[in-house]
Amino acid sequence: MSNLPSSMKSWGERVKEDLAKLDIQALGRVGVLLGGRSGEREISLMSGNGVLEALLSKGVNAHAFDTGLRCPTELSQEKFDRVFISLHGRYGEDGTIQGLLELLNLPYTGSGVLASALAIDKIVTKQIWLSNHLSTPQYEELTAKSDWNAVAQHLGLPLIVKPANEGSSLGLTKVRTVEELPAAYQLAAGLDKKVIAETCIIGDELTCPIVGEGENAEALPVIKIVPPEANYDFHHKYFSDETKYLCPTGLAPEVNLAVQELVVAAYRALGCRTWGRADVMLDQKTGKPYLLEMNTSPGMTSHSLVPMAAKASGVEYADLVLWILGTTLKNKVGAK
DSSP states (O other): OOSSOTTSOOHHHHHHHHHHHOOGGGGOEEEEEEOOSSTTHHHHHHHHHHHHHHHHHTTOEEEEEETTTSOGGGHHHHTOSEEEEOOOSTTTSSSHHHHHHHHTTOOBSSOOHHHHHHHHOHHHHHHHHHHTTOOOOOEEEEOTTOOHHHHHHHHOSSEEEEETTOOTTTTOEEEOSGGGHHHHHHHHHTTOSOEEEEEOOOEEEEEEEEEEEGGGOEEOOOEEEEOGGGOOOHHHHHTOSOOEEESSOSSOHHHHHHHHHHHHHHHHHHTOEEEEEEEEEEETTTOOEEEEEEESSOOOSTTOSHHHHHHHTTOOHHHHHHHHHHGGGTSOTTOO
């Protein structure tokens, strides 16, 4: 584990201690929020059903609630004592559902309203990271009136164009020539009114989960992602068995440590809590890690990466889910 003195217990050991003391009955009636209305609905259903099954296997009185099929105001009718958020993207990971849960005085998993709203917007996220002197690729916000030649000259080619408020690589294009920029912009703009272009960092694709809050936040093991033909798109993220995930990464220990320190700083800068996952590119020329984005409600599917890192720390999937839910006994409604 990084960020921990050798005399302290590892996160995995502390999770087991927490679960040994956890009173399942104290959790009460639990809602698992899944589905939703974002472009990541399909993945949210997979995540949520996995979470629901795990909680039921632990004896939790858990019930699915699809915010894409039911009005979220019906939550008050369900008499839930707390909820596990398994929603991804807008209307689930952007502070909106968190705000409703605050109004309903319902404890929930993950980051609060402000951190969720900040992290979903890749442009705002970058501004915060840059103000904290954290490395992230150069960027520009694109509009229909952008000077494509100037954008390419500023950011270099190839570059990445994507919606500012979408995840799972939806609407993302790797642009290799100036002529490809207008179509890439139109694709992204079809999903979001805010579009971002950023310098494409060539090198290893990494991801690293973070747990905890504030000064107690810490990184789990880093995972190296090796997709077919270096194309980690929506299909290769969730449905392909060709993508390889290396944990341990095979990178030098000092590189893993640098990545872990960077993602913890990024997580703290946004004010995240409980859990999250940062995506990082490792520049093959300089060896420097660059932050891409922060996920405040990471996937929990069979291909998801937080469970993989947790397992490398000695925590199985069902125990991870139960531990995350258990944090709602401590998180106060109204906290940022």
